[in-house]
Amino acid sequence: MTAADAVLVLLWAGLTAYALFGGADFGAGFWDLLRGGRRADRIGALVEDTIGPVWEANHVWLIFALVVVWTAFPPVFAAVASTLYVPLTAVAIGVILRGSAFIFRKSVDDPRLERLFGILFGLSSIITPFFLGAIAGAIASGRVPPGNAAGDPVGSWLNPTSVLGGTLAVGMCAYLAAVYLTSDARRTGDPALADAFRARALGMGTAVGVVAMLGIGVLSRDAPALYDGLVARALPVVILSAFAGIGSLGLLYQRRFGAARATAGLAVGSVLWGWAVAQYPHLLVGSLTIGQAAAGEATLVALLVSLVVGAILVVPSMAALFFLSQRARP
Amino acid sequence: MNLFDIFAIVDQPDLWAARAQMALSLAWHIVIACFGVGLPLLILVAEFRAQRGGGAVYDELAHRWAKVLGVLFAVGAVSGTILSFEMGILWPRLIETFGSVMGLPFAIEGVAFFIEAIFIGIYLYGWDRLPPRIHLLTGVPIVISGVASAWFVVTANAWMNQPVGFVLTDGVVTGVDPLAAIFNPATPVETTHMILAALMVTGFGIAAGHAWGLWRDAGSRVHRTGFLVAFTLGALVTPAQVVVGDAAAQFLATNQPIKLAAIEGLYQSERGAPLSIGGIPIDGQMRFALQIPDGLSLLAFRDPNALVQGLDTVPADQQPPVLPVHVAFQVMVAIGFFMLGLGVWLAWSWRRRRGLPGARAFLLGAIVSGPAAAVAMEAGWVVTELGRQPWIVYGVMRVDEAVTVARGLPIGLFTLLGVYVALTIGTVFVLRRTLRPAPAEPIA
Ligand code: HDD
Ligand code: HEM
Ligand code: HEM
Numbered sequence: 001m002t003a004a005d006a007v008l009v010l011l012w013a014g015l016t017a018y019a020l021f022g023g024a025d026f027g028a029g030f031w032d033l034l035r036g037g038r039r040a041d042r043i044g045a046l047v048e049d050t051i052g053p054v055w056e057a058n059h060v061w062l063i064f065a066l067v068v069v070w071t072a073f074p075p076v077f078a079a080v081a082s083t084l085y086v087p088l089t090a091v092a093i094g095v096i097l098r099g100s101a102f103i104f105r106k107s108v109d110d111p112r113l114e115r116l117f118g119i120l121f122g123l124s125s126i127i128t129p130f131f132l133g134a135i136a137g138a139i140a141s142g143r144v145p146p147g148n149a150a151g152d153p154v155g156s157w158l159n160p161t162s163v164l165g166g167t168l169a170v171g172m173c174a175y176l177a178a179v180y181l182t183s184d185a186r187r188t189g190d191p192a193l194a195d196a197f198r199a200r201a202l203g204m205g206t207a208v209g210v211v212a213m214l215g216i217g218v219l220s221r222d223a224p225a226l227y228d229g230l231v232a233r234a235l236p237v238v239i240l241s242a243f244a245g246i247g248s249l250g251l252l253y254q255r256r257f258g259a260a261r262a263t264a265g266l267a268v269g270s271v272l273w274g275w276a277v278a279q280y281p282h283l284l285v286g287s288l289t290i291g292q293a294a295a296g297e298a299t300l301v302a303l304l305v306s307l308v309v310g311a312i313l314v315v316p317s318m319a320a321l322f323f324l325s326q327r328a329r330p
Numbered sequence: 331m332n333l334f335d336i337f338a339i340v341d342q343p344d345l346w347a348a349r350a351q352m353a354l355s356l357a358w359h360i361v362i363a364c365f366g367v368g369l370p371l372l373i374l375v376a377e378f379r380a381q382r383g384g385g386a387v388y389d390e391l392a393h394r395w396a397k398v399l400g401v402l403f404a405v406g407a408v409s410g411t412i413l414s415f416e417m418g419i420l421w422p423r424l425i426e427t428f429g430s431v432m433g434l435p436f437a438i439e440g441v442a443f444f445i446e447a448i449f450i451g452i453y454l455y456g457w458d459r460l461p462p463r464i465h466l467l468t469g470v471p472i473v474i475s476g477v478a479s480a481w482f483v484v485t486a487n488a489w490m491n492q493p494v495g496f497v498l499t500d501g502v503v504t505g506v507d508p509l510a511a512i513f514n515p516a517t518p519v520e521t522t523h524m525i526l527a528a529l530m531v532t533g534f535g536i537a538a539g540h541a542w543g544l545w546r547d548a549g550s551r552v553h554r555t556g557f558l559v560a561f562t563l564g565a566l567v568t569p570a571q572v573v574v575g576d577a578a579a580q581f582l583a584t585n586q587p588i589k590l591a592a593i594e595g596l597y598q599s600e601r602g603a604p605l606s607i608g609g610i611p612i613d614g615q616m617r618f619a620l621q622i623p624d625g626l627s628l629l630a631f632r633d634p635n636a637l638v639q640g641l642d643t644v645p646a647d648q649q650p651p652v653l654p655v656h657v658a659f660q661v662m663v664a665i666g667f668f669m670l671g672l673g674v675w676l677a678w679s680w681r682r683r684r685g686l687p688g689a690r691a692f693l694l695g696a697i698v699s700g701p702a703a704a705v706a707m708e709a710g711w712v713v714t715e716l717g718r719q720p721w722i723v724y725g726v727m728r729v730d731e732a733v734t735v736a737r738g739l740p741i742g743l744f745t746l747l748g749v750y751v752a753l754t755i756g757t758v759f760v761l762r763r764t765l766r767p768a769p770a771e772p773i774a
């Protein structure tokens with residue numbers, strides 16, 4: 001394994017963490033927006049309590065991924081960012097609206113303002129992962145050529161694979177959130193709310209599964225290189241993801257929420273790893289490979305050292321934060 | 331210098347929009363970021379005093395300031411995110427060529443962000459859930475990581491001013507030494523000056539809020555104590571800041587002489603160059619300035635006869651815009667001395683009467699000092715960034731060689747402008763709500 005491969009593995013681990021934790025925070029916003037009826041207030045309170053202390057830390061995974069790419073694989077960052085100028089700007093604005101609306105909502109007490117900020121928070125929680133998924137679709141379908149804004153400024157992210165990626169991203173975030181919130185609701189002693197989220201999780205999980213199945217057809221036509229990888233080298237990972245997904249639905253059905261959490265995470269995480277395995281060793285499909293894009297050895301080694309030291313500091317702290325925020329309220 | 335034209339100028343009619351967008355996002359982010367560096371320190375001081383028998387006033391202050399930090403940190407994190415996007419969206423050629431050289435500090439900064447975000451979560455959420463001593467300790471990593479993130483990101487900017495740690499052959503970067511890049515010659519002065527500025531912005535900014543409170547309610551103990559703690563931080567840092575600022579100028583004299591020439595509006599190289607205070611550069615001449623003979627040579631080289639390099643030593647297309655750089659520098663220095671004066675006034679009155687100066691003028695000055703500190707800091711950045719023009723990487727790559735070729739940049743710029751206006755209004759509004767005194771303030 002070269003230093004570049006090692007950086008790539010850490011990068012992908014970071015992105016997986018972003019999907020599993022940051023993604024669930026997006027999904028919580030999704031359910032917050034769609035709440036209604038008798039339980040609306042309790043849903044809002046649960047969402048606020050569960051993501052309140054952690055969303056900023058979870059958001060840093062995205063920053064982490066960006067800076068690692070631009071340090072270790074500079075031409076990839078330059079190509080992706082300049083070609084995908086439009087969806088990236090949309091993500092940036094989504095991030096700004098979402099974070100500020102969330103904290104603003106918590107800090108005002110006028111119900112009308114709370115509603116306004118709540119809607120902003122919910123909408124941006126959908127728009128942001130959609131565009132992130134669309135960006136993934138653009139890269140995976142080989143629509144980002146190397147160079148300075150060399151790709152199609154619109155077609156690169158407005159195409160079947162990107163729409164699929166965006167839809168899947170929103171769905172997976174909502175699914176993860178529903179699963180996590182089910183056990184959070186049970187932990188806070190609200191079984192009725194837990195059941196409500198269980199129903200949502202079952203529905204959303206099924207929907208995501210169906211979209212993913214249909215998506216395979218889309219990829220075979222629109223992203224043949226990725227498709228070939230998925231049905232060959234990455235096949236075991238794809239199968240793992242499918243089984244984990246189905247398993248998590250079964251566990252939810254049996255109300256084994258803790259185990260469902262783990263399998264749901266596995267299902268989503270292995271989608272990301274399946275993509276990576278299918279595309280390896282290309283960073284930009286059809287053009288740049290890892291070897292061609294990687295920075296020099298000195299940079300990679302310095303980066304690896306920083307990341308390892310960083311992990312030693314960050315992982316226990318993150319665990320402490322989760323532990324503290326998951327303890328039942330006094 | 332760029333004799334061989336290693337990089338090609340990019341076809342980008344809207345270069346101005348890219349520059350304006352970068353400047354807008356940075357200028358917005360940096361104000362909030364300053365509070366991310368300085369406010370944790372103030373909060374810890376207040377909490378420490380509260381635990382050491384300082385009384386309910388300190389407890390109240392720690393809680394109030396923590397609320398402010400909660401809002402500002404969230405807003406700072408999201409406004410920082412867009413900056414990382416923009417490095418690639420707007421300046422792809424910069425990252426493509428030099429990402430492997432200047433990327434490392436950003437990556438390490440990412441680690442600092444993690445620590446900061448995690449411990450802010452722990453600190454705010456754990457306030458009534460952790461034992462007091464432990465809670466105080468969980469604040470320490472916030473302070474350290476806030477200062478560390480500022481240090482690392484400014485090393486990246488320092489590198490843009492003093493690019494070292496790589497070999498450039500035909501536009502291809504080799505022999506990268508990322509540590510040399512982090513510890514480039516500009517790093518010591520620039521990082522120190524910035525971190526001190528962040529402390530000043532926080533200290534005077536918070537003090538200004540409490541001064542406003544005292545203006546309306548002279549008897550409030552919360553405001554009086556809050557003012558004293560915050561203002562003391564700002565006032566203690568100010569003299570050091572002036573010394574470091576002087577070191578920054580001296581550094582420029584040898585390492586970025588054209589920037590210094592723009593700062594002083596020195597069009598021709600001169601021995602015994604004068605120091606121009608105020609004044610406006612018009613048509614290649616400094617007009618209406620108060621000129622101190624030999625002053626610049628003295629300050630820059632500690633020698634009244636020293637030769638100071640003028641703008642004429644480089645071709646016209648390598649000269650930065652003189653007017654904004656000169657004016658911004660005057661503003662920064664003037665404000666620095668204004669703060670110095672305020673601090674002396676307080677110290678004098680404290681020695682004589684163990685109290686704040688009675689004059690309303692002092693409170694007014696203190697209220698002004700908050701915005702003024704932010705203005706000085708922004709002005710300093712204008713000096714640094716505009717004074718580097720036309721280079722994005724000093725002497726190596728020009729801004730017009732780094733920019734994206736994507737079209738429609740003004741649309742993005744104006745969209746973002748709208749977002750920032752809304753964000754500003756929202757932040758100010760929410761901060762005012764959070765700080766509205768509770769219906770029955772227990773401590774008055
Ligand atoms: C509260 C803010 C503040 C105050 C009172 C001052 N400065 Fe400053 N200055 C900054 C905040 C700042 C800054 C944080 O905005 C800059 C921009 C980049 C940097 O490293 O610091 C800066 C840059 C900067 C530069 C350009 C450095 C470069 O480009 O390499 C010089 C020469 C000075 N300053 C000099 C001074 C002097 C002589 C001061 C005397 C009063 C002074 N500053 C007060
Ligand atoms: C420390 C981190 C910083 C980095 C890495 C950085 C980087 C950059 C880059 C890449 C550009 C575009 C290229 C150029 O125009 O030269 C730029 C421009 C600019 N930046 Fe900074 N910057 C930093 C801090 C700041 C801050 C805090 C301000 C606050 C006001 C600022 C103000 C500006 C301005 C006004 C421009 C536009 C200059 C022009 O194009 O005329 N910068 N900066
Ligand atoms: C002198 C310049 C800068 C200073 C002192 C500074 C400092 C900080 C600090 C202290 C924070 C923590 C958030 C907060 O306290 O509100 C922060 C957030 C952030 N900054 Fe800056 N910053 C500067 C410029 C930049 C630049 C140029 C970039 C990127 C190119 C950047 C990227 C970020 C990002 C991504 C975050 C969010 C991290 C998170 O999620 O916690 N900053 N910055």
